[in-house]
Amino acid sequence: MKQVVSVSLGSTRRDVDQVVDLLGERVHLERRGTQGDLAAARELIAELDGKVDAIGLGGIDLDLYLGRRRYRFRDAKRLARAAKRTPVVCGAGLKNSLERFVVTWLADEIDWSATRVLMVSAVDRYGMAAELAERGATVLYGDFLFALGLPVPVYRLTTLRRLSGILLPVITRLPFRWVYPIGGEQESHKVRPGLSRYYQWADVIAGDWHYIRRYAPPSLAGKTVLTNTTTREDIAFLKDRGVKTLITTTPRFEGRSVGTNLLEAAFVDISGSYPLEAEHYEELISRAGLAPTRLELGDNIP
16 A cells, blocks of 8 residues: 655644545555644654655645746755655645646636635745636735735736745745744634735635635635635634635545645655656546535535
């Protein structure tokens, strides 16, 4: 049986241990949170090295792709270097293909050209951001608002790309916790009136779940949320706020969507290739029959 492990900087409350069928293989998927402790994460990766088939980095980005340019967080590089034999991935390669596909998949039911989208972070999901722009959506790119706490809403992808190209070489050298909640910080909830108005403006709220949850206002009545890994607790959080539809970019197993870093690690393991090219991800997505998961939150959720 294939074995892949996600070593996450997130909370242990979101850990998972399950066996799934993927591309004709039985795969043991495991997530181990380290409560934001980078030293513990590095030790765990070193311990797993050579003992498991592939490792995913959770709660931190190793690679950010902005068009053809790639940026790497210094903290993530240090974690990845702890593995000398086992491939380490963060999900960025899979996200770039899978999340473009999700926007296309939704085009039959969502007229993107008539839709306002709050994308809480775009540089970590550039494929989704680019596809939304190509389809004519009115997008507010919230990277400066949510990651940096700066009152700078951006409405043009070209502007985001230009500003990010200037800032990312500096930002990626900062401690990762300065720009993204890790460990117990992921459980915190901070309503900020300055951000609440952007949630209310949008028809669709898209992007990283922890950013969406952290600053969500009390009411999200009638909204659609397009995001990544969510648990039963996360679904309850959204239902309490009146969200109409939740769409996760990966399938759900046992009540939760699987993280892209864990799924990418499984793909790398099964394919026997590392790194994988974009065309290979698209082929694997098609062969595996992967599709987003749509939940109408007025329904009974399994």
